[in-house]
Amino acid sequence: MTTIDLDELLENLAQCRRCGICRNAVYEDKGFDGVCPVWKNSAGFETSFMRGRIQVALALLDGRLEKTEENAESLFSCTLCGNCTSICAAEFDPAKCLESVREVLNEIPNAVRDTIAKKILENNNPYVDENKTRRDWVKEVGFDIPGTGEVLYFTGCTAGLKLPETAKSTAKVLNAAGVNFAVLEEEPCCGSVMIRTGMVEEAKKNAEKALEMIAKSGAKKIVVTCAGCLKTLREDYSERFGLDVPEVLHMVEYLKPLIESGKLKLKKSSEIKKITWHDPCHLGRALGVYEEPRDILKAIPGVELVEMETNREAAMCCGSGGGLRSYDGNLAKKIASDRIQDAEAIDADILATACPFCEHNLKDGANRIGSKIRVVDILDLISKQLQ
Amino acid sequence: MDNVVVQKLIAIVGEDYVSTRQDVLLAYSTSASMSYDTVLPDAVVLPQSTEQVSEILKVATQYKIPVTPRSGGSSLQGEVIPKEGALVIDLLRLTEIEVFPDLRSVTVGAGINFGKLDKLLNKQDLWLPVYPGSSLTATIAGNVAVNGSGFGSSQFGCIGELVLGLEVVLPNGEIIQTGSEANPNAPGPFLRYAFGPDITGLFIGSLGVFGIITKVSLKIFKRMHHFDYNTYGFNTPQEAEKFVIQCKENEISPVWIAIYEGRILDFFLEMVGEEYGVPKYEWPPITVSMVIGRIREDQLESDRAEAQRICVEEGGHVIGIAELPKGEWDDRMRELARSSYVHGWHWRILYHHVTPSQWHRTIEEMWPLFDEFGVLGHTAGFQSDHSSYNYYPQIFFDPQDAEDESKAKAAHKELVKRLFKTGAVPFKLAPYWVDGITEMEPYLNFLKDLKEAIDPNGIMSPGTIPGIEGED
Ligand SMILES: Cc1cc2nc3c(=O)[nH]c(=O)nc-3n(C[C@H](O)[C@H](O)[C@H](O)COP(=O)(O)OP(=O)(O)OC[C@H]3O[C@@H](n4cnc5c(N)ncnc54)[C@H](O)[C@@H]3O)c2cc1C
Ligand code: SF4
Ligand code: SF4
Numbered sequence: 001m002t003t004i005d006l007d008e009l010l011e012n013l014a015q016c017r018r019c020g021i022c023r024n025a026v027y028e029d030k031g032f033d034g035v036c037p038v039w040k041n042s043a044g045f046e047t048s049f050m051r052g053r054i055q056v057a058l059a060l061l062d063g064r065l066e067k068t069e070e071n072a073e074s075l076f077s078c079t080l081c082g083n084c085t086s087i088c089a090a091e092f093d094p095a096k097c098l099e100s101v102r103e104v105l106n107e108i109p110n111a112v113r114d115t116i117a118k119k120i121l122e123n124n125n126p127y128v129d130e131n132k133t134r135r136d137w138v139k140e141v142g143f144d145i146p147g148t149g150e151v152l153y154f155t156g157c158t159a160g161l162k163l164p165e166t167a168k169s170t171a172k173v174l175n176a177a178g179v180n181f182a183v184l185e186e187e188p189c190c191g192s193v194m195i196r197t198g199m200v201e202e203a204k205k206n207a208e209k210a211l212e213m214i215a216k217s218g219a220k221k222i223v224v225t226c227a228g229c230l231k232t233l234r235e236d237y238s239e240r241f242g243l244d245v246p247e248v249l250h251m252v253e254y255l256k257p258l259i260e261s262g263k264l265k266l267k268k269s270s271e272i273k274k275i276t277w278h279d280p281c282h283l284g285r286a287l288g289v290y291e292e293p294r295d296i297l298k299a300i301p302g303v304e305l306v307e308m309e310t311n312r313e314a315a316m317c318c319g320s321g322g323g324l325r326s327y328d329g330n331l332a333k334k335i336a337s338d339r340i341q342d343a344e345a346i347d348a349d350i351l352a353t354a355c356p357f358c359e360h361n362l363k364d365g366a367n368r369i370g371s372k373i374r375v376v377d378i379l380d381l382i383s384k385q386l387q
Numbered sequence: 388m389d390n391v392v393v394q395k396l397i398a399i400v401g402e403d404y405v406s407t408r409q410d411v412l413l414a415y416s417t418s419a420s421m422s423y424d425t426v427l428p429d430a431v432v433l434p435q436s437t438e439q440v441s442e443i444l445k446v447a448t449q450y451k452i453p454v455t456p457r458s459g460g461s462s463l464q465g466e467v468i469p470k471e472g473a474l475v476i477d478l479l480r481l482t483e484i485e486v487f488p489d490l491r492s493v494t495v496g497a498g499i500n501f502g503k504l505d506k507l508l509n510k511q512d513l514w515l516p517v518y519p520g521s522s523l524t525a526t527i528a529g530n531v532a533v534n535g536s537g538f539g540s541s542q543f544g545c546i547g548e549l550v551l552g553l554e555v556v557l558p559n560g561e562i563i564q565t566g567s568e569a570n571p572n573a574p575g576p577f578l579r580y581a582f583g584p585d586i587t588g589l590f591i592g593s594l595g596v597f598g599i600i601t602k603v604s605l606k607i608f609k610r611m612h613h614f615d616y617n618t619y620g621f622n623t624p625q626e627a628e629k630f631v632i633q634c635k636e637n638e639i640s641p642v643w644i645a646i647y648e649g650r651i652l653d654f655f656l657e658m659v660g661e662e663y664g665v666p667k668y669e670w671p672p673i674t675v676s677m678v679i680g681r682i683r684e685d686q687l688e689s690d691r692a693e694a695q696r697i698c699v700e701e702g703g704h705v706i707g708i709a710e711l712p713k714g715e716w717d718d719r720m721r722e723l724a725r726s727s728y729v730h731g732w733h734w735r736i737l738y739h740h741v742t743p744s745q746w747h748r749t750i751e752e753m754w755p756l757f758d759e760f761g762v763l764g765h766t767a768g769f770q771s772d773h774s775s776y777n778y779y780p781q782i783f784f785d786p787q788d789a790e791d792e793s794k795a796k797a798a799h800k801e802l803v804k805r806l807f808k809t810g811a812v813p814f815k816l817a818p819y820w821v822d823g824i825t826e827m828e829p830y831l832n833f834l835k836d837l838k839e840a841i842d843p844n845g846i847m848s849p850g851t852i853p854g855i856e857g858e859d
Binding site: 014017018020027029045047055064065071072 | 403404406408409410411413414415416417418419420421431433459460461477479480500502503505506509521523524717720721724725727728729731733786787
């Protein structure tokens with residue numbers, strides 16, 4: 001079963017005129033300096049950017065190409081970053097179409113995709129068997145965090161289980177701003193990666209379960225620190241699954257007015273000099289949140305915010321989205337190294353972002369090339385500047 | 388493809404850069420050309436240097452394998468769709484750029500696209516002043532191979548006019564350099580017509596049938612910053628045509644001139660008018676949209692006044708709406724894609740050049756033919772050189788309706804024949820032009836002799852210029 005209208009999808013795919021603009025366009029006036037991070041960081045065959053992916057998708061759909069794992073590789077070697085959509089001159093959204101193709105063709109074998117979905121359904125996260133451990137960080141913040149309340153901090157699997165520093169920082173910042181907030185006793189996965197990899201039926205089941213748990217907490221507002229959770233909870237739950245979700249805000253959206261009104265005061269930084277902002281695709285291109293994080297960084301006294309060559313709508317991706325990090329880890333890290341080099345080119349000391357997925361991959365990308373740039377989550381940065 | 392050949396290719400470029408996978412071959416079976424049948428090649432190879440291209444062509448010659456050079460894959464007339472069993476050589480890894488400021492020239496590898504070069508030159512306040520509507524995807528070498536044109540051509544000509552020399556790998560793998568750089572002691576590219584006949588010209592518009600261009604050297608210019616954008620209205624095509632000719636004759640420096648028939652302009656503005664901020668207006672029967680570009684402001688002032696004088700003298704009036712030419716010019720890297728894709732139709736395109744004095748003839752042939760074949764379409768175009776105007780009628784079809792598509796094909800085929808009779812010329816010999824051409828046997832025979840001499844095995848892009856190939 002799929003939620004996709006196949007005729008509509010085919011009509012949309014037919015809008016691709018195969019111009020190739022989505023490969024490596026440099027369009028200085030609009031800020032593009034290359035488009036597809038996968039094409040740029042792989043051998044460079046046609047199948048490594050959107051034009052080729054669409055041709056493969058059409059051929060798989062109409063039977064010209066056999067539905068094998070190898071033939072479907074190009075559908076998955078894509079971060080769904082949406083840079084192709086940003087520049088495409090035709091009247092359709094190629095990255096969104098590719099996501100739909102993954103759903104329609106999800107009978108094609110793909111062990112990585114299936115394992116992730118299975119783990120999420122079984123364990124409520126894609127990483128560990130014991131989901132309860134994702135709340136362990138709460139013990140280290142020095143104050144109690146209830147499991148119910150009007151403002152819910154939805155931590156997300158990656159911050160909860162892999163980068164707990166971000167979760168702790170967020171708690172400290174919320175506390176400093178005088179916000180009473182809750183963290184679920186046993187938080188589920190939002191299911192983002194299932195949606196992106198085409199396991200939408202499973203994602204729907206997961207979403208219903210997650211929303212039930214959220215509802216039990218009494219939340220009227222959800223704050224997140226993961227761009228993937230944000231897009232999923234804010235957009236996919238309502239638009240795809242018709243679920244009624246409380247207001248969802250990324251912490252950068254939530255904090256900006258608190259900082260501007262003086263409720264949250266930041267002190268001068270002695271160690272941060274030049275800082276650059278990496279736009280997570282799900283926060284920026286997908287939801288148009290570009291200025292809030294920049295305004296926050298500029299509000300830290302002593303910080304010089306510098307922009308990388310590509311930013312905002314034309315920002316190059318970190319490499320970890322769309323399931324690519326699991327599907328082809330080496331490629332994902334290579335893309336991350338490339339992004340780190342963008343930050344090196346402008347002599348940034350720190351690259352800040354607002355997505356644990358980006359942070360995790362960019363850190364690996366920096367290590368891979370021995371870069372000295374510090375990759376940090378914006379919440380970690382703010383928590384150190386609390387007055 | 389025979390595994391022995393594949394292994395030889397791998398030995399040249401490495402395993403990662405050769406593919407015979409079905410999905411990859413499928414992606415190379417097509418291009419931006421709409422309404423052309425796809426053809427699967429046997430293998431694809433991505434060389435990184437001229438030497439690797441040379442080694443690959445030696446293998447192709449030894450095993451008599453048809454070869455299709457491919458760059459941006461943005462060509463619109465089926466040129467880059469391979470032959471069955473072909474080896475596609477994807478040239479996008481050839482990415483060097485060398486600027487020679489004192490020589491006012493640049494050399495680019497076959498993988499460099501217009502947008503990339505433009506950004507680099509802009510840093511030095513320079514430009515290559517020809518911008519095809521596909522500048523974000525087309526390579527400069529690919530554009531030389533089709534002798535394309537674009538924004539800027541109204542003043543600077545088709546791309547071929549800017550070429551100073553080429554590095555070419557011949558079908559047998561030999562590497563030659565044309566133009567002043569043929570002298571290994573030359574400081575760089577500075578003169579095309581060096582060392583006798585214009586060998587450079589042989590490869591311009593050649594669609595790759597004589598060899599693979601691995602580097603292109605071109606003239607570059609100081610970037611203009613002073614522009615005048617204006618629209619001029621006329622009651623008849625002839626008045627508009629005279630206006631254009633007189634502007635050129637009086638050394639006005641138009642980097643963009645487009646002549647619009649009223650209904651075509653309405654259609655165009657329906658698509659992008661709002662995007663470009665063009666105000667609502669009762670447009671006259673014929674409108675000329677013109678951008679004058681100059682290095683110095685005093686030159687621009689003088690050109691602006693002269694254009695207005697000529698307009699009135701030829702019976703027209705200055706409309707004064709700047710947003711149309713400004714929108715077109717500012718969006719020059721993408722305008723054609725945007726305006727051609729936004730309406731949702733697919734189309735077959737028919738590039739040709741006419742003289743500005745014959746501008747009305749294409750329109751006169753086109754509309755009745757569209758009615759006759761029951762197809763929809765329109766045309767756009769721009770002044771492309773000293774005395775030529777590049778036209779590109781588009782015949783629309785619904786890609787999901789086979790009958791509609793075959794009507795578009797039939798209309799396209801017939802339009803070529805009729806346009807040839809009006810005196811129109813192609814800038815490259817795409818197959819449908821060869822079909823439509825009569826009365827030119829000696830010329831085509833000479834080309835055929837050249838092809839046989841340079842590519843005796845007929846491996847380079849077979850079928851791309853069918854009329855010049857042997858009988859087999
Ligand atoms: C939206 C859109 C707008 C366009 N607007 C314009 C325009 O304004 N003006 C214009 O001129 N064209 C235009 N075109 C057509 C197209 O972009 C040009 O034909 C372009 O020059 C092709 O370059 P490419 O690198 O994509 O070449 P390809 O499509 O890869 O190849 C074109 C031809 O050249 C051969 N070839 C490619 N590279 C080499 C090489 N290095 N050596 C030898 N042969 C080679 C190929 O075999 C093929 O025959 C447009 C296309 C699109 C999609
Ligand atoms: S997805 Fe858009 S930009 Fe890419 S080839 Fe298709 S039409 Fe062109
Ligand atoms: S979504 Fe991003 S990674 Fe995927 S094809 Fe488009 S530009 Fe490339």
